[in-house]
Amino acid sequence: MATMTVDYEASMMVRPYAPQDRERVLELIAGDRLPGRPAVTAAMLGHALEGCCLGDPAAGGLEGLRTDVAVDGTGEVVGVSCWAVREQDGEGLLLWLHCVEDDQRIAGVLVGHILEQAGRRTVQAFETPTAIGFAGLPVRNRRGSAVALEAAGFSRRDGWSYLHHRLGTLRARPYEVIDITECAAPYGWYVRLWEKDGTPFGKAVVSRPVEGTAVLEWITLAPESDGTGHVLLEQCLAHLADRDVRELVVLLDIPADIPGHSWGPARDLHQRAGFHEIDHLYTYTRRP
Known part of the structure; x- marks a missing residue:
């Protein structure tokens, strides 16, 4: 298949991904890894x-799926992107993209190549989770890609606040007040918690840990009026730490236009329990 040379970056070209690119692509992905992943x-x-x-584990609903790499003048792979067309509505999907130091020029080359291939159709970027990451582009850690998307006409949509907690700072619980069972959707753990006297105080779903990291999919705690909800959350986290969960991530909804937005109690609850905001993850849309 023919390669593409970009006019404003004449030394760079885009070609289809090849098996020999695997290790270099894994390096690029590792360079964008967020804490807790x-x-x-x-x-x-x-x-x-x-x-x-x-x-x-099964792919579906996509056609024309392809992965391309950007190569510099020395032959080094400096970027990679994956895109497809959604069968349901014919819209283009930029599924994932990674590049050297998140260089805006490299990201711009890959985005431009995708738009050229997509033609006159709406393109959604980072809209869906993939096997290597969440939906949404981390705009703080990958500013170059965000700028490249916006320069190409993409508009930011609603997203998520990415919060992270290192559970090693929590003390072990002196008594057992937790019940964990497997659940299929999402694949992971269903957690129920009780006080020492048997009174239930919370339920949660946590993704199955990978290398000691997990995602808090959702949690509900007993109503409290004295502002101690974060203590109950800390107890839940401490029991997860007892089960070798070292890092936990949670995603909280945020709007695209942050100024003037009231975060509400959820974010405050998590921060008081020891979570720290790492980034904002946003999806993007470009209409022809």
Whole structure:
């Protein structure tokens, strides 16, 4: 298949991904890794190349799936992107993209190549989770890619606040007040918690830990009026730490236009329990 040379970056070209690119692509992905996320393995990359999503081992609903790499004048792979067309509505999907130091020029080359291939159709970027990451682009840690998307006409949509907690700072619980069972959707643990006297105080769903890291999918705690909800959350986290969960991530909804937004009690609850905001994850849309 023919390669593409970009006019404003004449020394760079885009070509189809090849098996020999695997190790270099894994390096690029590792460079964008956020705290609390497991390292992407060759097997995970293989699933991503097939269009698979997190928690869904089967690909489906995509056509024309392809992965391309950007190569500089020395032959070094400096960027990679994966895109497809959604069968349901014919819209283009930029599934994932990584590049050297998140260089805006490299990201711009890959985005421009995708738009050229997509033609006159709406393109959604980072809209869905993949086998190697969450939906949404981390705009603080990957500013170059965000700028490249916006320069190409993409508009930011609603997203998520990415919060992270290192559970090693929590003290072990002196008594057992937790019950964990397997659940299939999402694939992980269903957690129920009780006080020492048997009174239930919370339920949660946590993704199955990978390399000691997990995602808090949702949690509900007993109503409290004295502002101690974070203490109950800390107890839940401490029991997870007892089960070798070392790092935990949670995603909280945020709007695209942050100024003037009231974060509400959820974010305050998590921060008081020891979570720290790492980034904002946003999806993007470009209409023809």
